Amino acid sequence: MPIVQIDMIEGRTEEQKRSLARNITDAVVESVSCKPEVVKVIIRELKKEHYAEGGVLYKDR
Amino acid sequence: MPIVQIDMIEGRTEEQKRSLARNITDAVVESVSCKPEVVKVIIRELKKEHYAEGGVLYKDR
Amino acid sequence: MPIVQIDMIEGRTEEQKRSLARNITDAVVESVSCKPEVVKVIIRELKKEHYAEGGVLYKDR
């Protein structure tokens, strides 16, 4: 704890995910003064047909 | 905001997902009087071996 | 199943939540042809200090 869950559209590289996990962890540690090792980060990738804004699938934009 | 997350068993067509996103957005707009473009919809598809009711996997029903 | 989770800023009336649950259920039934009784709806209310867009808390907008 803290546990961070990130939903984002699929397609990022493994390196982007690596830096996302590191940067998010640093951001949490800096903001709430906890140790890095207690921060858990979950990345959930979404297909473009599984996310919509304004009622329109991302795939149809 | 609002952000809507829907968990459902995999197997629906893309057209069903399209109408799900549109209909859910309309339902939220009608109920809480917000603008359509602020409504986000996330669809999460589950394999039948990843959902259980009464302790029994959907796959085994 | 399907299970719908809605995150929204606190402050809506009970009647708005009642119609949100009903309208969301109807939207799901219409879109994916399931029975109403299998649709579960969870409403999560968020304080304005617990939601941010563009790095700015809703409370500070």
Add this chain to the structure above:
Amino acid sequence: MPIVQIDMIEGRTEEQKRSLARNITDAVVESVSCKPEVVKVIIRELKKEHYAEGGVLYKDR
């Protein structure tokens, strides 16, 4: 209700998931005295590049 969501690293067998659903349901029934059939269990499998502890992807450990 109750609805249980479990995030875990991918790789478990179908039999492990079967017993996870059964054991979790029994645990909930025993703890909060509800009927088994009202307990829903969702299993979410994560790739090793989608989970991090201490800022390090599970894949890089």
Add this chain to the structure above:
Amino acid sequence: MPIVQIDMIEGRTEEQKRSLARNITDAVVESVSCKPEVVKVIIRELKKEHYAEGGVLYKDR
């Protein structure tokens, strides 16, 4: 990891939550052969006006 999130209607005693956390952890350990200390359990309590089945709020049942 594994991380377990449980949504349930508010009203259970602290002792029921204590046993829920213990029993859920035991169930996960037994099913997927992990160590107890890696299992995280999050309990989310819902007001009866924040959960619906079949389009009807739990509060109105």
Add this chain to the structure above:
Amino acid sequence: MPIVQIDMIEGRTEEQKRSLARNITDAVVESVSCKPEVVKVIIRELKKEHYAEGGVLYKDR
């Protein structure tokens, strides 16, 4: 999108939440090259009796 959900034990100050939202948004923007305004951050505070590690409630540690 991306949408970030953070679960943490209650008790942080409003200023800590303000900086958490800002720092998390910066971290996402830097890692996956998206615009700040598309990043949504949800903070969920947990009571100590609603989080457990190793089967023990945080309240009992």
